[in-house]
Amino acid sequence: MKNIVFKTHIQPHLLAVLTFLVVVVLFFHPYFFGGKVLSQHDILQWEGAAHELIEFRKQTGEEGLWANSMFSGMPAYLINVEWSNQPIMWLQKLIGVGLPHPIRIIFFSCLSFYIALLCFRVRSSLAMAGALAFAFSSFMMIGLGAGHNARIAAIGLMPLVLGGIHLTLSGKRLLGMALTATALALHIRFNHLQITYYLVLVVTIYGLIQLYAAVKEGKIKDFMINGSLLIVSALLALGTFFGIFSATYEYSQYSMRGKSELVSQGQEASEGLEKDYAFQYSNGIFEPLTLFIPNFFGGSSQQALSKNSNLAKALRDNGLSSVQIQQQIEAVPTYWGDQPLTAPYYAGAIVVFLFVLGILFVEKKYTLWAIIVVALGIALSWGSNFETFNYFMFDYFPGYNKFRSVTFALCMALLLMPLLGFMGLERLLSQPFGKENQKKLFIALGITGGFALLAMLLAGMGSYRGAIDARLGNLPEWFMQALRDDRKSLLRTDAFRSLVFIALVAGVIWVYFKGKLQEKWAMVLIVVLTTADVALVSNRYLNEKSFGKDPSREFFAATDADLLIKKDPSPHYRVLNLQNPWNDARTSYHHHSLGGYHGAKIRRYQDLISSCIDNELQELISNYSSGNTSFASYGVLNMLNAKYLLTGSSSNSVVRNPSALGNAWLVAEVQKVNNPNEELAALCQVSTEKVAVVDQSKFQLANQYSDSGQVMLTSYKPNQLEYAAELAGNSLVVFSEIYYEKGWKAYIDNQEAPIHRVNYVLRALEVPSGKHEIRFEFVPEVYETGNAIMMASSWLLLLLLLGAIGLEIKKVL
Structure with missing residues (x-):
């Protein structure tokens, strides 16, 4: 009996977990075998912002709650505060199986999608392939490389929430409730409300379609019962997050996300972000094609080219040395879209092929859900390039005007495409391979493979001129022409690449059905091909160059300027780093700064920067350059106690302000x-x-x-x-x-x-x-009240989860 239970219920899942671990270790091998860590820009900035709070907690055991180190002071809720939801933290560490942060995010993203596919009745081997395709997409790796750990972790847990909801609506009520509550609690703990907003949209569309199906099938009573249980699960999960949400909401009213108190002539005060700021990063209409062909728009804003590239040849022909050529081609703006900074989000050619297959094979209620969600994600990612829709969303959808970087909405497509795709493959493999199913397989192959072939053949028709070209300066025409030729070549090469992967996986399916390949080897090949498809592209953007021995120590090493300022015995004064002050938290690591790095600073402080401080800085730099070293006229800098100004890292770059007004x-x-x-x-x-x-x-x-x-x-x-x-x-x-x-x-x-x-x-x-x-x-009252509610909810959730798992184990045994 135990042997049967192991082979049928445990062994496949242990194999999946082991596979995830092996792939994670191989992909992040510089950490495991080279003693290096990821160099993440945003995480380094966060460390600078949080340093004083972390040290204060170590020394006193108290929560600082207020961050004096950035923007002259702001609430610490979105920087570094510990709350009383310890059971959720334990669960988070448990699903990370002891892997280091942030690498464990990719592992539990695999686990999350794997469980979700199991909930949607996809066999273990296919669920394994789908999980790896989801977790190793370039969207996840680019975000991780940039240090957007909270965003990637929140996305990684979205499938687990969907799995729990589907399980509940399918009649597995207790286990579904427990899984939904746990997954949602883990998801919202990362406090990335923009991703949670997208999750709500996905779940709402799913719920409405399921409601329609329940009415049509005469199962409205079951739906209402199951829906009520899901509401209880959501409330329990929200209880574990209550303090964080309450504090974030409270602060948002006073931050750049809240309503401005300044009124333009003839206009009411605005609320939320400015449209230009919110839609600064918007996909072009055709840019989502990178989901299928990664280099459709040339790649990233800074991408390496080979020594045999057109640009390398042109540089060689124009007399540059091999060293100069290597320097030039290491970070080339191959991207030719309209965004100021980007890298392609690639779902996988195989995933797109399977998504089309899923549309042909999966039940209409799931197909309709997936198509709507994918279309919505793409439409939202267009931002200002689809004004009619997105400006309506911005103006009228509650809370939507609090978010920026709308290209993140593609996470909705990256979630539903592999989900429907592997559901479709499961349906195909579970049926006889008759003429009708063969026809559907060839339709999916023809649509996706045909598009890839068409992209190859028509690649020569593009202009390959982008907005980024204007920022490159007065480069010679031969340089720009070689760059455009490389952009064309990148598109053609990746279109061929996508065609090959589609043909290979379609071939595996065909050979399997013809009886020339055993099922286990067919499954192995599908896992390998799917993983290789996405991982090889992701490796372009997160690779050995993304790791360093100790980037944190190097980044925060005290300079001569820092050491000189630290000799000041005063307990509290401020420093203004004149080198990009409003996007720098390194200064905050060592000093209390007027500047910082945060997307939700206090709105009034941003008003002060825009209206007064920036003008004073321009005047100061101009006067100082002409020999006028008096600080008496800079009233705002002085009232903020800007005792020191930094112009560099040497001790000579420290400028003392004798007019600072003190504490x-x-x-x-x-x-x-x-x-x-x-x-x-x-x-x-x-x-x-x-x-x-x-x-x-x-x-x-x-x-x-x-x-x-x-x-x-x-x-x-x-x-x-x-x-x-x-x-x-x-x-x-x-x-x-x-x-x-x-x-x-x-x-x-x-x-x-x-x-x-x-x-x-x-x-x-x-x-x-x-x-x-x-x-x-x-x-703050919100911290005291929130902590009590979070503690009670976290323990209740843990008890629910343990009870549900215990009953499931009892059924199996």
């Missing part, structure tokens, strides 16, 4: 305005050392205050600041700290005092004459 100062005069527009305009003009600007529609202050006395910072923590004040009269103390009403509380001599917002972004307190102790504490 706190007293003002004599208050300039009152009536709205945010007036407040920002006035701030850019006043002397912030003497005057505070206040929006009197929100905060009530006197006109004059005593400016005799001093306020000194005596204790610093990310979530708590203490000051000693000695004042000669009733004073208005302005602090170089960002105002954020959801969580900051102020105390004067242990008595809570109201915090006023002045100078558009700063905190201020009215403090009476005399000696006082002042304390700011960041104690």
Whole structure:
């Protein structure tokens, strides 16, 4: 009995897990055999942003909750906060089977898709092939290489959610509920709401089609029961995420994703991102063809060419040395579409072939779902190139205007194409290979293979001129012509490549049905071909060059400039790195920075950058270049306590600002305005050392205050600041700290005092004459409440999962 159970129920799955492990180890071999780690740009930036919070947690066991190291201070919810959903963290580590982060993301993506295909009644061997095709697509590897770990992990768990939902609607209620709740909890824990939004769209379309089918088949009662159980599962999963979601939602109202308080003349205040920003990365109408032919649009913005390429030959003909030629061809803008920066998202030629096959073989309700989702994903990825649809979505769909990089919507297509494709192959292999099925196989081969052949034959008709060409400078015509010839060659070569893979897998199916190939070897060949198809393309964008011995140590190594600044004994001051300040979190690793790297900074701070700081920086650079080294006129930089400016890495590149106003100062005069527009305009003009600007529609202050006395910072923590004040009269103390009403509380001599917002972004307190102790504490209610709900929900979910698994094991035994 035990032997039968092992062979029929356990062995195939152990083989699948082992296969996933082997493929992962081989693909990421520089880590396992070379002692190297992935060099991920965004993760390095995250480390810089999170460093102070992580160190504070290590030293105190507390959560900092407020990140002073970026953009002069912002909530830490989207940077680094630990919550009380430990059981979900344990499950996450369990499905990663001890693999290192972020490599384990690819492994559990395989596992997720494998289980999903099993739920849709696809045999283990085909599920294995589908899982590898999904997890090793270039979409996943390009994202991983860039450091978009949360996005890739969230996408990797989408299939598991679909598997749980389908299992529940198919009548496996307890196991389906447990799987849905667990998968959704794991998915949302990565807190990538844009991907969750796409998942909701996928599930909604599936649910509506299943509802229609249930009505048509007279099974509406079962559907309503199963649907109710899924709602319970979703609520339980959301409970494990409640605190994170609540904090993210609360902060989003004040971030760049929220409603602007600035009003243009004759217009209402806008909400969400600006359209130009949201749709900056939009696929051209024909760019989704890279799902089938990876180099259809030339490849990536920076792609290596061979020594035998047209460009290499042209460079050689024009007298460049072999060293110069190698340097030139290592990172060539072969991409000729309209996006500023990109790499092709490839689903796999075999996957596209099987997707067409699935349309011909799978039941209509699943086929309709897949076609709608794939079409929707592609349409959303077109962004500004399909304005009628996407601007409607942006303006009217709840929450959609909070997201950018709409090309990520292709994850919907990359999810449903292999799902339907391998369901279709399962249906084909489960039926007699009669004339009708042979005809369908040839139709799928003719459509996909025919398109690849047509692309090869018509490749010479393209212009191969792209928007990126204008940014290359005044390169000679012979250079550009050689580059365009290479773009044409890349398309033709990859079209032939796709044709070969389609023909090979179709050949395997044909030979198997003709009885000339055993089933087990047919399955092995399908797994190998499918994996090779996607992995070889992914290897173009994530390979040995993507790894380094210790990129983090090298990136964050303290420079002479950093070491010089760190000699300052003050506990809290700020540094402004003039080298790309608003896209740099390396400075945040060592110092409290005015700049940073984050897509959801506080909106008012972004307003301040756009309206005041950028202008001051231009003026500062111009004046400094002409020998004017006075900082007295830069009121906004000074009020933010920009004590040091960095122009490079040497000690000579450190510029000290003697006019920085410090941690706190007293003002004599208050300039009152009536709205945010007036407040920002006035701030850019006043002397912030003497005057505070206040929006009197929100905060009530006197006109004059005593400016005799001093306020000194005596204790610093990310979530708590203490000051000693000695004042000669009733004073208005302005602090170089960002105002954020959801969580900051102020105390004067242990008595809570109201915090006023002045100078558009700063905190201020009215403090009476005399000696006082002042304390700011960041104690957000959303963290305290959210933690309690998350802990209870996580343990309930774990109990549900263990119970469901226990009952399934009991049935098998």
